[in-house]
């Protein structure tokens with residue numbers, strides 16, 4: 001297929017096959033790490049990704065919900081370059097001006113209840129730190145239970161597996177945290193909050209929620225979440241949101257939990273991914289009642305708050321929180337939601353979850369999702385391949401509307417092809 005539009009370029013000899021580069025990497029790295037579409041990333045700019053053979057895709061992944069401000073955003077590049085020229089590429093946990101400026105911006109933008117930020121490198125580390133804070137708080141106030149949700153994803157470490165997925169997610173380690181209780185995720189929009197299944201409210205330390213269930217962008221029914229929040233507040237339990245995917249305007253609001261339109265703030269907020277739209281950095285926001293329980297708690301690491309990451313994150317927050325940008329984003333979200341919903345007409349698609357600039361397209365089965373993804377890639381559009389019966393779309397928030405509409409039209413063509421029509 002030979003494709004050449006303003007945003008897509010696919011040469012007639014392109015094949016969705018492992019490249020020699022991928023085969024070379026597979027010799028050196030575990031297969032589990034490289035279970036991606038076999039596309040070489042040679043360059044990524046704004047909302048396109050190019051390989052080294054002259055092919056170019058409209059990126060509907062933002063990497064993996066990271067480049068909210070667009071790939072290689074000029075303001076972020078300039079900030080990184082400036083920091084490079086300052087000859088401060090690493091600083092461990094010593095005070096630095098760039099760290100202070102970044103924290104000032106992050107906490108300044110955030111609701112006032114978040115007075116402290118723990119800065120780390122990855123989402124898994126952020127959730128791990130949140131787990132620690134919950135446990136320390138729980139020990140102090142004699143509350144032992146953590147309530148989580150089956151099917152959630154909270155990262156790749158042991159503590160992440162203890163509170164994510166389900167009871168047996170950490171079976172590989174031969175342990176489970178008996179004080180973590182998993183509720184079924186409320187996929188049914190009319191599901192009611194199962195108060196009766198919970199331990200005594202006085203014993204609940206925290207509720208831990210992903211802003212939406214990752215694999216298919218399933219949101220909590222609003223009433224369900226509203227009841228959960230009221231219950232937790234009355235019980236005096238903490239609420240922790242893992243907002244890794246939903247943060248930094250992905251859902252139209254600064255933080256994903258705010259998109260529910262419910263008047264509350266979590267006590268603990270885990271952030272990462274779109275925080276710098278580029279370099280690794282993550283954070284846990286909370287107040288001093290949590291962060292200061294143990295002044296010697298290990299809440300930092302060798303590379304946390306790296307000066308280049310702080311510079312990138314500061315520039316990213318300045319870019320994303322600009323009023324003009326946010327006004328434009330509101331229009332882009334409306335277009336994205338409207339165009340994505342139209343995909344419902346395909347018989348291969350059973351359900352669509354969409355909010356802001358994230359969509360989970362649920363297909364009849366995994367094979368159908370694979371077919372649509374592969375066909376879209378051959379046509380110059382890169383969706384998130386979930387390895388399940390879902391396809392996720394999450395373009396950079398900077399994507400031009402014409403590219404957005406073109407990409408969703410291509411997904412529709414891919415669905416028609418997958419349906420064998």
Ligand SMILES: Cc1ncc(COP(=O)(O)O)c(C=O)c1O
Pocket residue numbers: 121122123124125127153154155156210214242243244245272273
């Ligand atoms: C909701 C959620 N929590 C935690 C993580 C882990 O983040 P990281 O891969 O940066 O460790 C992810 C990553 O996909 C995620 O989606």
